[in-house]
Amino acid sequence: MARRHYHLPSLTSLNTFESCARQVSFKLASRELGVTLGAVSRQIKQLEGELGCGLFIRNQRGVTLTQEGMELQNSLSASFSNIANACRSIQLRGYQSNVTIAATTAFASLWLMPRLSEFWDTHKNIIINHAISDNANDVVYQQSDIRIRYGAGEWPGETSVILFKDVIYPVCGQDLLKGKKISDPIQLLQYPLLQLDGLDPQWSTWEEWMSQWGVDDCKTNFRRFTNYLIALQAAEKNQGVSLGWHSLVEPLIKDGKLMRIGKWEIPAPCAFYLTWDTQGELSQDAKLLQQWLLTTVSFF
Secondary structure: OOOOOOOOOOHHHHHHHHHHHHHOOHHHHHHHHOOOHHHHHHHHHHHHHHHOOOOEEEEOOEEEEOHHHHHHHHHHHHHHHHHHHHHHHHHHHHHOEEEEEEEOHHHHHHHHHHHHHHHHHHOOOEEEEEEEOOOOOOHHHHOOOEEEEEEOOOOOOEEEEEEEEEEEEEEEOOOOOOOOOOOOHHHHHHOOEEEEOOOOOOOOOHHHHHHOOOOOOOOOOEEEEOOHHHHHHHHHOOOOEEEEEHHHHHHHHHOOOOEEOOOOOEEEEEEEEEEEEOOOOOOHHHHHHHHHHHHHHHOO
């Protein structure tokens, strides 16, 4: 007889017993296992002989488990379940694929992350990697499968589809104005203006926004940031007034972290686009994410 490392009975006999015990029937087990009823009986007798005890009580109506049989069934059921879960995990790992999406810090944090859980709930076998950078020319953008960009819609070597257009208006923390009413945009110059000096020249500045309301001389107390998310955090802490792209600041306004000042708004000169390399085809899973994003935007 072959020596077994774990000193277990025949795995065939254990598997046969588990089927018989689960269904409390030799006949049903034979159907499940695709063997004859006689083969099932022989496997059970072999197992009982090896263990030195009876596992079933046989009678005219069928079989019932003995105390030893119930004990073995409980152990096998738990063990087989663990083995099945491990095998399933390994199988799924083989089917998992990676899709990398690039976005700015603010867009990823305020717009993308709150929505992606819905995609993952439906497509658990797709692993999404995130390339986060506020530099539109960062190499991580070039190495990503799909990208979310803000601009005019034209990038060399990339195909682009518009996600949505936006509007821009001033926002600040709940306590900055201290009850004062702002009746004209020029009055905003009384407060620090949080200016985004990003690496992407497409983003609008305070000078551009103010010029829309006839305020051409925008000399004021600027506080400069190279990260939009940090600028919004400064606004939330009542450290000044920031320009708010509606798609990004709306959740902060709803949560009471920011408040909109007045009703002045201008159309954002650019829009948010979904882009990917013109050369080369997207993987099927990247296409799934692409279409999901476009569908999500239609309800936005």
